[in-house]
Amino acid sequence: MRRESVTVYRVSRIDTSTAADPSAPRGPSRLAAAAPILLVVSIAARLAWTYLVPNGANFVDLHVYVGGAGALDGPGALYDYVYADQTPDFPLPFTYPPFAAVVFYPLHLLPFGLVAFLWQLGIIAALYGVVRVSQRLLGGGDRRVAMLWTAVGIWIEPLRSTFDYGQVNVLLVLAVLYAVYSTRWWVSGLLVGLAAGIKLTPAVSGLYFVGARRWGVVLCSAVTFFATIGISALIVGGQTRRYFFDLLGDADRVGPIGTSFNQSWRGAISRILGHDAQYGPAVLAGIAVTAVLALLAWRAIGGAADRLGALVVVQLFGLLLSPISWTHHWVWLIPLMIWLLHGPLRSRLGARVLGWGWLALTLIGVPWLLSFAQPTIWEISRPWYLGWAGLVYVVATLATLAWVAATGRRSR
Secondary structure (H helix, E strand, O other): OOOOOOOOOOOOOOOOOOOOOOOOOOOOOHHHHOHHHHHHHHHHHHHHHHHHOOOOOOOHHHHHHHHHHHHHHOOOOHHHOEEOOOOOOOOEEOOOOHHHHHHHHHHHHOOHHHHHHHHHHHHHHHHHHHHHHHHHHOOOOOHHHHHHHHHHHOOOHHHHHHHHHOOOHHHHHHHHHHHHHOOOHHHHHHHHHHHHHHOOHHHHHHHHHHHOOOHHHHHHHHHHHHHHHHHHHHHHOHHHHHHHHHHOOOHHHHOOOOOOOEOOHHHHHHHHHOOOOOOOHHHHHHHHHHHHHHHHHHHHOOHHHOHHHHHHHHHHHHHHHOOOOEHHHHHHHHHHHHHHHHOOOOOOHHHHHHHHHHHHHHHHOHHHHHHHHOOOOOOOOOOHHHHHHOOHHHHHHHHHHHHHHHHHHHHO
16 A cells, blocks of 8 residues: 655744734834934924913913912911912912822922923823823834824823913823733722822722722722822821812812813803703713713723723713813823724724824814803803804714724624
C-alpha cells in the first residue's frame, strides 16, 4: 500500500494589536504628523487670547477660589466672602464645599498672576490627560491623535469658558476618568470621593460604579467623601455645618437659573416658561425621560463592559439632572466625542454625525451666541424663539442617548 505524503503547514500567530486598538488612526495622516506643531500653536494662541485680547480672560472663578481660601484666615468668614471686582452686579460667593477651600488654601499665598498662568497650563495638561485616559478606556490610542484632540478641544465652548473663568472642572473630569480606568478599588474610591469633596457634581459618578458593581469603590468613595467633611469640620468649624445644612441646594446663590449658559433641564424649562420652574412637573418629566433613555443606552452598549461609553451615559444624565449645568461643566463632551468617533460604534453613520455635530456645536458655542440675545443674565423671560433655542444641549443629549439605545442594541 502506498503511503501518501502529508504536508504540515505552520500557522503563525496573527498580530491583532492594531485591529484591537479602536482609536488608532486609519492609515498615515499628515494632520496627525503635524499634531505636535498644531498643539503648540493652539496653546500659544490660547495664551495670546488671554493676555493680548481685551477681556480675554477674567478668571472670576479662580479669584473666588483664591479669595475664599484666603478667607479661612478669618474665622467664620468663608461663606460671607464675595468677589465683586469684575462682577459688581453679581458679587460672587464661595459656593463649593468647605473642603475645596482647604485644598485651594495654598494658592492665596502666591501672586495671583502666577497662579492664573500656572492654572491655564494645568488645564491644558489635564485636557491632554482626559483625552489619553479616554483613549485607554477604548483599548489604546495614538499620542499624536491625542495631541490633535487637545489642540482642538482648547477651543470648544466648555473649554473656552473654563479658561475664561479659571474653572476646575477639567481636573475633576480627569480624576473620575482615571478612577474608572484604574483597577485598584482604593485608588478609584479616593479619586471619586476627593473630587466630590471639592465639588459635589462628580458624586453622580457613583451611579457608574453601582452599575458596574464595583462595591469596593462605592464604599471607599463614600468614606472618603465623609472624611473630607470631617477634615473640613476640624479646620473650618461651623462653616462646614452652615454649608451642608443651610446653603446646600440654594441654586440662586450659585447663579442665575435662566441664563443661556445653564444647559440643564431646569434652566431650559425655566427659559421657556419665563420663570424658575424649579423641580416642577415639566422638569421632573424631562429628567424622567432622560433617565429612561440613559438606562436603555447603558443596557444597549453592555453596561460597564464599555467603560467609556457607560461613563459618558451617566455623566450626560447628571448634567441634565443638575439644577445648574454651566457650559464649563460640559467638559464631558470631549470623552463623548472621542467615544463616538473612535469607539465601538465608530463605523456607524449616526456615530459620525453625532460626533462631528457635537464638535461643530461646541466650536460655534451656541449658548454663548444666545447670551448676546438674552435681555440680561437675570431676566428669565425672553422671546419664545430664544427660549426654545436654549434647549440646544438638552435636545442634542436626548438625541445622542436615543441613538445609542437603538443602535447599540442592534450592534450587540
